[in-house]
Amino acid sequence: MRRTSVGARVLAAAFVGLVSVAAACGSGQTSGTSNKTLVIDKSFDLKTADPQREFEFTGGPVDHALYDTLLTFKGGDVTKPLPLVASGYTASADARTYTFTLRRDVKFSDGTPLTSADVAFSFNRLINLHGNPSFLLDGVTVTAPDASTVVLTSKDPNPAIPFIVPNPALGIVNSTVVKAHGGSAQPGADKSDTAETFLNATSAGSGPYVLQSFSTTSEVDLKANPKYWGSNKPAFQTVVIRNLEAPTQLIDVQKGANEVALDLSPDQASGLTSGSLQVKQTASPNVFFLFANLSPQVSPVTPNPHFQNAVRYGIDYQAILQLAGTGAVQAPGVIPNSFLGALPASAAVKRDVTKAKSELQASGVSSPSVDLEYPSDITLNGLAFDTLAQKIKANLAEVGITVNLRGAPVATSLANYRAGKEQLGLWYWGPDYPDPNDYLVFLPGGLVGKRAGWNTGAAPSLEQMGAAAGSTADNPKRQQLYQDIQNSMNQSGPFFPLLQPGQIVAGSKSLTNLAYNASWLIDVAAIGTS
Amino acid sequence: MALVLLGVGITLIAFTLTELVPGDPAEANLGQRAGADPAAVRAFREHYGLDRPLPVQYGLYLVHLTQGDLGQSQQSHRSVRADLGEYIPATAELAITSMLVAGISGIALGVLAAIRRNRLTDQLLRVVSLGGISMPTFWLALVGLYLFFFKLSLVPGGGRLDPGVPAPPHLTGLYTIDAMLAGQTDVALNAMQHLVLPALVLAAYNIGLLTRFTRSAVLEVIDNDYVRAARAKGLRESRVITRHVLRAALPPVVTVAGLAFANVMTGTVLVENIFAWPGIGQYAYRSATTLDLPAIMGVTLFVAVVYILVNLVVDVLHAAIDPRVRLA
Numbered sequence: 001m002r003r004t005s006v007g008a009r010v011l012a013a014a015f016v017g018l019v020s021v022a023a024a025c026g027s028g029q030t031s032g033t034s035n036k037t038l039v040i041d042k043s044f045d046l047k048t049a050d051p052q053r054e055f056e057f058t059g060g061p062v063d064h065a066l067y068d069t070l071l072t073f074k075g076g077d078v079t080k081p082l083p084l085v086a087s088g089y090t091a092s093a094d095a096r097t098y099t100f101t102l103r104r105d106v107k108f109s110d111g112t113p114l115t116s117a118d119v120a121f122s123f124n125r126l127i128n129l130h131g132n133p134s135f136l137l138d139g140v141t142v143t144a145p146d147a148s149t150v151v152l153t154s155k156d157p158n159p160a161i162p163f164i165v166p167n168p169a170l171g172i173v174n175s176t177v178v179k180a181h182g183g184s185a186q187p188g189a190d191k192s193d194t195a196e197t198f199l200n201a202t203s204a205g206s207g208p209y210v211l212q213s214f215s216t217t218s219e220v221d222l223k224a225n226p227k228y229w230g231s232n233k234p235a236f237q238t239v240v241i242r243n244l245e246a247p248t249q250l251i252d253v254q255k256g257a258n259e260v261a262l263d264l265s266p267d268q269a270s271g272l273t274s275g276s277l278q279v280k281q282t283a284s285p286n287v288f289f290l291f292a293n294l295s296p297q298v299s300p301v302t303p304n305p306h307f308q309n310a311v312r313y314g315i316d317y318q319a320i321l322q323l324a325g326t327g328a329v330q331a332p333g334v335i336p337n338s339f340l341g342a343l344p345a346s347a348a349v350k351r352d353v354t355k356a357k358s359e360l361q362a363s364g365v366s367s368p369s370v371d372l373e374y375p376s377d378i379t380l381n382g383l384a385f386d387t388l389a390q391k392i393k394a395n396l397a398e399v400g401i402t403v404n405l406r407g408a409p410v411a412t413s414l415a416n417y418r419a420g421k422e423q424l425g426l427w428y429w430g431p432d433y434p435d436p437n438d439y440l441v442f443l444p445g446g447l448v449g450k451r452a453g454w455n456t457g458a459a460p461s462l463e464q465m466g467a468a469a470g471s472t473a474d475n476p477k478r479q480q481l482y483q484d485i486q487n488s489m490n491q492s493g494p495f496f497p498l499l500q501p502g503q504i505v506a507g508s509k510s511l512t513n514l515a516y517n518a519s520w521l522i523d524v525a526a527i528g529t530s
Numbered sequence: 531m532a533l534v535l536l537g538v539g540i541t542l543i544a545f546t547l548t549e550l551v552p553g554d555p556a557e558a559n560l561g562q563r564a565g566a567d568p569a570a571v572r573a574f575r576e577h578y579g580l581d582r583p584l585p586v587q588y589g590l591y592l593v594h595l596t597q598g599d600l601g602q603s604q605q606s607h608r609s610v611r612a613d614l615g616e617y618i619p620a621t622a623e624l625a626i627t628s629m630l631v632a633g634i635s636g637i638a639l640g641v642l643a644a645i646r647r648n649r650l651t652d653q654l655l656r657v658v659s660l661g662g663i664s665m666p667t668f669w670l671a672l673v674g675l676y677l678f679f680f681k682l683s684l685v686p687g688g689g690r691l692d693p694g695v696p697a698p699p700h701l702t703g704l705y706t707i708d709a710m711l712a713g714q715t716d717v718a719l720n721a722m723q724h725l726v727l728p729a730l731v732l733a734a735y736n737i738g739l740l741t742r743f744t745r746s747a748v749l750e751v752i753d754n755d756y757v758r759a760a761r762a763k764g765l766r767e768s769r770v771i772t773r774h775v776l777r778a779a780l781p782p783v784v785t786v787a788g789l790a791f792a793n794v795m796t797g798t799v800l801v802e803n804i805f806a807w808p809g810i811g812q813y814a815y816r817s818a819t820t821l822d823l824p825a826i827m828g829v830t831l832f833v834a835v836v837y838i839l840v841n842l843v844v845d846v847l848h849a850a851i852d853p854r855v856r857l858a
Binding site: 037055130131133134191197212216218219221238240242243244245247248252254256377410412415418447 | 552557566572573576605680805813816
């Protein structure tokens, strides 16, 4: 009897141990959201809220909501820059000088008016911090001839400037406030500017929201700017941008009242359209590509043009699309299909195993064996590089090419990629700004071109076309030039554009204006309720 | 002196191994364009002291360390000390709650299993504890979130608080304690609700572990002569178990519980990831994948300190529980 009594007590103690915690559940809010709060779920890569230092995916929606820019885009359409702080602009015929006229009614969140001095300070700060986004204004000088005029003068013709200016990194800060907290726009700002700590705690912009709290690992809280100058006031008083991994996003978005998930894969989103959710699915502007190195020091095989053609026609592009799920499209060229200068889908390379085999035979290389390097720890839009690499290996084996997979964590694989030492490389290019000029890097001597051993002088006619496309302000002419360039690259050259994966934005059905934007992922201030 | 040598040894090993990784922090942290811009790379290297020879970098790190300066994180752009001050309490709150649950439940169930040796209760508990040990924590976390949050609405989703609920004023960094100290009972309750599921998920393994260890430890002493003597004297069974059996059986259990606590404090990355818990695990993961050396060093030191402290506490507890340790 006594033993039974002790057992019962011990059992009770164990029960108390478990239940005492569960008792805390109570009747508190469990849905995760309140009606006045918009919740955005995103897997964080956040480093800073300082607009002139920010250039991460997660920083886009944060700074776009806090800081206005001279021009902007509406919804997901990044082909037409629209007025915001600038009521308009003029461009010189040589695409070197852009004159922006500012609105006079724009006010910062502290009520002070925004002037051209603030724009010049912000842009010069961006340039002189020598940070991640500084390249956006490479070779550009900024002047403010009067309080409502800003002039950007580019050393080289730069028709992309109207597409660069909406970038959140060019968000306009209140220069007086930022200077008072250690900000500097002078040469040497990379050493002297100490305003980042302040800007990670308090925003100093004129956007529809102000910063309430900021954490690079948990969440960023935004509060509606009570002094917002714009006519379209934000619908939500509070926006919470939370750091959640995709599997948790999938569960949370189905539970939340006003919730948006930004990282779901097409597979995860496939069952969400029914019920209380909406799913916006487009082709991502991220382009996965493969390259074969042209340097004989790197490989005796990959510079061979016939070998490159064997790879080009040996890849099963349609099978690769199956891996990426719905919403994915074959990349017709290196420029994504939603940008000016993109090729039509019909111009994309098609698999031809017979041709690939004959090209391999023509190369004179028997049973080639090459290493394929890629970042093994990255999944982009639900597509893992590892999976893609395995498919490529299988495709090329059918042609007679042995591919040795050499995946490595991105922190280490980047070194060989950037040093141009990879025989075959599998990477992606995400747009820095939505203009085809961002893709000149793929040409000989360009940033990515050199990584494939494609150095200046390797293809003079292509380089001339690139120079012309990058400097003309005439959009129809640019479009034709970029299409010609890509058609040429699809015929020969070291790059093999593979696909644009599906981009998913899933959210509560009651939300309006949900749209993926290539510059800032999502415009939280535009989201309303029906 | 031993602690100083230990600190130098740990930092030297961590520093050397991190430097041996074939990667460049500037490349890992700067984007495609900035990584190719010599001015941006130079600015990055100067800012983080990477332009100096390795021995100088290490020497400076040690000098700064003696002043309590752990350097600046390349990921968060904040001091590592500030980062650790934010993330350690988040993990500590989770780990302490989890170990309280695991400790109470595991020891109680272990004793129960031992005194019901080879009976149905014992066999049931052995199967359940084996299940607790065998189930992968990340799987349990996802299933728990789906079942108890999504399906049954018994607990809230990820994070330490509901979206939009402001954190309590920072005193200890433990939201439940800080909220109660600030008189914010609603925030304290909310924080407790958010603790429940991740703490139980983390506890599952340790409940199983402690149940099995406690059972085994109790069985080793339960048939000893002094236990029979205690019963023969007419002591109540509950007193025999708590005063004579459990006290003798506890030392190895305390050792295991101490190590389990240290493991939870330093190894919660998967649970933190799934529950969006901004703790040291997520910080360590991000630091490692971006070669953020100052943060890696900070986390390494933290892990070392945790194990040293846990060992110390375990030794003190042994002395408190077992008089023979004191006499020795």
